[in-house]
Amino acid sequence: MHFISEELENYIANHSQQEPELLAALNRETHQKILQPRMLSGHFQGRVLSMLSKLIRPINILEIGTYTGYATLCLCEGMQKNGSMDTIDINEELESIQKKYFDLSPWHTQIQQHIGDAIEIIPTLEKKYDLVFIDAxxxxxxxxxxxxxPKMNEGGIILSDNVLWSGKVLETPDPRDLSTNVLLAYNKKINEDPRVETVLLxxxxxxxxxxxL
Structure with missing residues (x-):
C-alpha cells in the first residue's frame, strides 16, 4: 500500500537534505547486489533517522536489524564522539557489505557488529542506551x-519501523499471519505501556x- 503518491514522495525527498555520498553508494550497491532492496531505509527515512539522532545526541545506540547498514550510518550521524553503536543482524551473508561501508565511515571504530539471534545477544550487552532502532x-x-x-536510559528513544505493515494493520488479519498479528499487538502495547509514551508517524x-519515562 502506498500511503501517499509517488509524485509526492519524490517531492518530499527532493526537499529534504541530500543523501550523503557514502550512503548513496551503499544505496546503489544494495539495489544492484542484495535481495529485497526495498528493506533499505532509503533517502527520506534515512534523513529522518539522522535528524532524530542529531536531536537526541545519543552516547550509546542499539540497532536490531542491520541489513546492509544504511540506517546504522544514518543513526551514527548524531552519535556523540565518545559514543558506540551496537548493531545486530542474523544474516551473516550481509556482514561483508556492512563492514565495507562501516570501514569507510567516520564511525568505523565505534560500530560493533553482532551476528546472530538478537534475543540471545541483547541480554549480553552491558550498556545503557539512549537510542534504539527496531527493524528486524x-x-x-x-x-x-x-x-x-530495562536497558534504556530515562528519556531514551525507541524507534520501531514497519508498524503500518503496508496497511495490513487496518485489515482483519488471517490468524496464520503471525507478523501482522504481532504488529497489531505491538502497536497496542507501546501505546498503552506505562513505561513509555509513543507517537506513530x-x-x-x-x-x-x-x-x-
Missing part, C-alpha cells in the same frame, strides 16, 4: 521491546517514536 523480524517485536526497555511503512 516482526514476530519478535514484542520480545525485543521487553528486552530493551506515517513515514514510509510507519515509524513509531517511543520515549522511555
Amino acid at each position: 523480524d516482526k514476530e519478535n517485536y514484542l520480545n525485543y521491546f521487553d528486552l530493551i526497555v 506515517p513515514i514510509r511503512d510507519g515509524l513509531t517514536v517511543s520515549r522511555v
Whole structure:
C-alpha cells in the first residue's frame, strides 16, 4: 500500500537534505547486489533517522536489524564522539557489505557488529542506551521491546519501523499471519505501556517514536 503518491514522495525527498555520498553508494550497491532492496531505509527515512539522532545526541545506540547498514550510518550521524553503536543482524551473508561501508565511515571504530539471534545477544550487552532502532523480524517485536526497555536510559528513544505493515494493520488479519498479528499487538502495547509514551508517524511503512519515562 502506498500511503501517499509517488509524485509526492519524490517531492518530499527532493526537499529534504541530500543523501550523503557514502550512503548513496551503499544505496546503489544494495539495489544492484542484495535481495529485497526495498528493506533499505532509503533517502527520506534515512534523513529522518539522522535528524532524530542529531536531536537526541545519543552516547550509546542499539540497532536490531542491520541489513546492509544504511540506517546504522544514518543513526551514527548524531552519535556523540565518545559514543558506540551496537548493531545486530542474523544474516551473516550481509556482514561483508556492512563492514565495507562501516570501514569507510567516520564511525568505523565505534560500530560493533553482532551476528546472530538478537534475543540471545541483547541480554549480553552491558550498556545503557539512549537510542534504539527496531527493524528486524516482526514476530519478535514484542520480545525485543521487553528486552530493551530495562536497558534504556530515562528519556531514551525507541524507534520501531514497519508498524503500518503496508496497511495490513487496518485489515482483519488471517490468524496464520503471525507478523501482522504481532504488529497489531505491538502497536497496542507501546501505546498503552506505562513505561513509555509513543507517537506513530506515517513515514514510509510507519515509524513509531517511543520515549522511555
